Every structure is written in C-alpha cells, then in structure tokens.
Amino acid sequence: MTRIILLERLRAFTEEVTADLIMPTRLQKGDTEQSFRPANVYLTRLPDGTSATKKAPYVLHQVITGMDQQPQGQRVTSSAKVRSICCVYNxxxxxxxxxxxxxxxxxxxxxLRQVVIGGQFTLDLEAGLETLVYPDDTAPYFVGEMISTWKLPPVEREVNL
Structure with missing residues (x-):
C-alpha cells in the first residue's frame, strides 16, 4: 500500500504546484474553440492506451522499481523509483x-524545495533527480520525463527473529 500512497500524494502535490499553469488542449471532434486547462495527473497508466495524445496536457506518475533492504545490524530501508512523464500540446x-x-x-x-511529500515520503537527493526532454520530433506534442527516488516509511516486522 505504501507505494500506492506515494503515487496518490505525488498526484495531489503535482496538481497543487501546477494548478495555475494553464495550457492549450488539442481541438477534438465537435470542438469549435481552443480550450485551455492545467495538466491532468494520472497514476500508473492513462485511462486508455490510445489516449496518449488526446489527454495532453498531462503528467503521468509510475512506480518503475522498488527496493527493500536491511544491511546487517541496521533497520530496514525502503525506496521507490518514480517516472513522471510530462506531455503538452502546442x-x-x-x-x-x-x-x-x-x-x-x-x-x-x-x-527540490519541499523534499518531503505527504509527511512521509522523502526525495532521495543522493540518488538524484533526473530529467530528460525527448529529442524526437513529435510536434505538436512535446514529451519529457523525470526520474525521482523516494525513501518510504519502513515496513515494521510483526515477529522478531
């Protein structure tokens, strides 16, 4: 459940920090005027696989890897690597x-300013925050991604060994 909660907190955080960033959408069948709105935020996948361009602008957060480890004599640590895909239309x-x-x-x-999201997830700056703007010519859609690593609250054992 912890990784799901991380994604939900990232969605709320993203919606909050991008709410005033109003961007154009592509005209759909039946539209007579250009519309503008903030980016929608999705988790794991878009609502349907064929909507990658219809949904722009959007941010899609996906957990791509997770790690739980316990070095000898230390507490369990947990982390998740998240890919955040950004897509806009113009x-x-x-x-x-x-x-x-x-x-x-x-x-x-x-x-980078907040570092802690949802009161329990910490951005791992040792792992870095990586950004990539796709160089492909996909105009009028423009896509990039960010890779972030988050420290998760540890899972507590029910039985001591």
Missing part, C-alpha cells in the same frame, strides 16, 4: 518546447 513548436520545459521545471523546483 501548434507552435518553440512555444510547445518551452511549455514542456516550464511544466517540468515547475515540478522539479517544487520537489
């Missing part, structure tokens, strides 16, 4: 690239 390629960078920077800076 007809102007320069604006789209800058918009993606703005979204990613907003999230990166907020994580």
């Amino acid at each position: 007809d102007d390629e320069q604006e789209g690239g800058l918009m993606l960078l703005n979204l990613m920077e907003r999230l990166r800076i907020a994580m």
Whole structure:
C-alpha cells in the first residue's frame, strides 16, 4: 500500500504546484474553440492506451522499481523509483518546447524545495533527480520525463527473529 500512497500524494502535490499553469488542449471532434486547462495527473497508466495524445496536457506518475533492504545490524530501508512523464500540446513548436520545459521545471523546483511529500515520503537527493526532454520530433506534442527516488516509511516486522 505504501507505494500506492506515494503515487496518490505525488498526484495531489503535482496538481497543487501546477494548478495555475494553464495550457492549450488539442481541438477534438465537435470542438469549435481552443480550450485551455492545467495538466491532468494520472497514476500508473492513462485511462486508455490510445489516449496518449488526446489527454495532453498531462503528467503521468509510475512506480518503475522498488527496493527493500536491511544491511546487517541496521533497520530496514525502503525506496521507490518514480517516472513522471510530462506531455503538452502546442501548434507552435518553440512555444510547445518551452511549455514542456516550464511544466517540468515547475515540478522539479517544487520537489527540490519541499523534499518531503505527504509527511512521509522523502526525495532521495543522493540518488538524484533526473530529467530528460525527448529529442524526437513529435510536434505538436512535446514529451519529457523525470526520474525521482523516494525513501518510504519502513515496513515494521510483526515477529522478531
């Protein structure tokens, strides 16, 4: 459950720090005017696999690896590595690239400032916070990702050995 709670706290955190970042959406069938909104935040997957472009702008948080370990004589430590995929839409390629960078920077800076999310998950700065803007020509969609490692509350044993 702890990794699920981490994702839920990351969603709330992301929604809060990006709420005032209003971005364009692609016109869908039946739309007569361009609409604008903050990025939607999803966990693990998009609502349907074919919606990767229809849902832009969005941030998708996924747990990609987890580690539990207990060095001899020490307490159990737990961590999770999270991939945060950011996607935006813009007809102007320069604006789209800058918009993606703005979204990613907003999230990166907020994580580095706060460090602890949900009162129990700590950003592991020793592991680093990695960002990557995809160099592919996918205009009018612009995509990048961040990889963050989070220290989780340890699981307590029910029986002492």
